[in-house]
Amino acid sequence: MAISSRSTHRRLAVGSFIEEYANRVDILTFDEETLSIKPDPNLSIDHPYPPTKLMFHPSPKFSNDILASSGDFLRLYSVRDTSIEPISVLNNSKSSEFCAPLTSFDWNDLEPRRIGTSSIDTTCTIWDVEKGAVETQLIAHDKEVHDIAWGEAGVFASVSADGSVRVFDLRDKEHSTIIYESPQPDTPLLRLAWNKQDLRYMATILMDSNKIVILDIRSPTLPVAELERHRGCVNAIAWAPVSFQHICSGGDDSQALIWELPTVAGLNGIDPMSMYTAGSEINQVQWSAAMPDWIGIAFANKMQLLKV
Known part of the structure; x- marks a missing residue:
């Protein structure tokens, strides 16, 4: 699910989760006065496999909304009032038309040409979506990467099945900082959210756990x-x-x-x-x-x- 960042259009995108190839993405409109949510048959599109994440362009300068989805590939769509059209399909596999499934992605608020994707192949890929080209690809973890979140323009963090939260700075791609590890070794971390109002804080969740762990990047390893x-x-x-x-x-x-x-x-x-x-x-x-x-x-x- 995603909500448009455009205040004039009260748009939402929802994706199906069916464990087969044929899935769908629907664009809905929310009317705040009548408190109604309306689908539009023209704003519905087939999606290969379930989308693992949907997200609208964070600072739209265009007359139409841009929607991104992850699954087998990173896909971009143009959402107009009467239609939704594919813009591009981004595949970072050099060797074949297949690639390791993408678990999630995040669109960079400060540099919207950048999208970072996370994959089950242990990598995070930073795309320049305006050029449709890979800016860089990093081996981020020892196991599948489950989620990725931008902090600053060139800084992102990721969480993985290896149980760690790691922070990366694109100015120094060789190094990352581990700021948290699961108390039980190899308990996967599933989701990561970076606080956009105060970049010192982020939150993560563990597999099969009722806990939300709040982290302060100034004091690694110990949750706030x-x-x-x-x-x-x-x-x-x-x-x-x-x-x-x-x-x-x-x-x-x-x-x-x-x-x-x-x-x-x-x-x-x-x-x-x-x-x-x-x-x-x-x-x-x-x-x-x-x-x-x-x-x-x-x-x-x-x-x-x-x-x-």
Whole structure:
């Protein structure tokens, strides 16, 4: 699921998750006055395999929205009022038309020509999407890379099945900094979210765990806080776009929780400040930058917008 960063278009993109080749991406329109979400049959497109992530261009300068998806390849689409058209398919495999599946990607807010992708082949690839060319490819981890997030223009972080969070600076591609490792060796880290309002903080989640781990990159290895009020595995996390202290999480307990982080580090036993119970396990959470009062959640075959 993705929410457009364009304030004039209240657009959302949702992708199917069917474990076969034929999947779909649909563009929906949200009307804030009537509180209705409308699909448009013209804005629906076939997608090979389930998209592992969807994301709109972070700072659109064009009359149309640009949407990116990851799966077998990185794909870009142009979304107009009456149509959705493929722009490009980016494949970084030199040796064949096949490539290792992409687990996720992140679009660079500060340099929107850059998209970083993460892959099961242990690499992260930085694309110049305007040129349709690879800027650099790094062997990032010892096992599959599950997620990637940009901090600054040339700095990104990634999480992996090897249980580590690593930070990379494109000015020094030979080195990375490990800022966290799973307490139990080789417990995979699944998702990573970098706080855009305060780049000192990031959050990650562990496989089969009810914890959200909050990290401060100034004090590696020791979490600032561990949020442990979910009664099932956490599946998704999203920082508030306008407040550095708030983060939303969704999990297998069907709950979406909003947390307010303390200004003092090391305080665990934090309770969420608000909660919502969905109809089943929540697998996706998006906090809209263009509409900061709204959080999108996805569960089963439904998508809902929650007013904060």
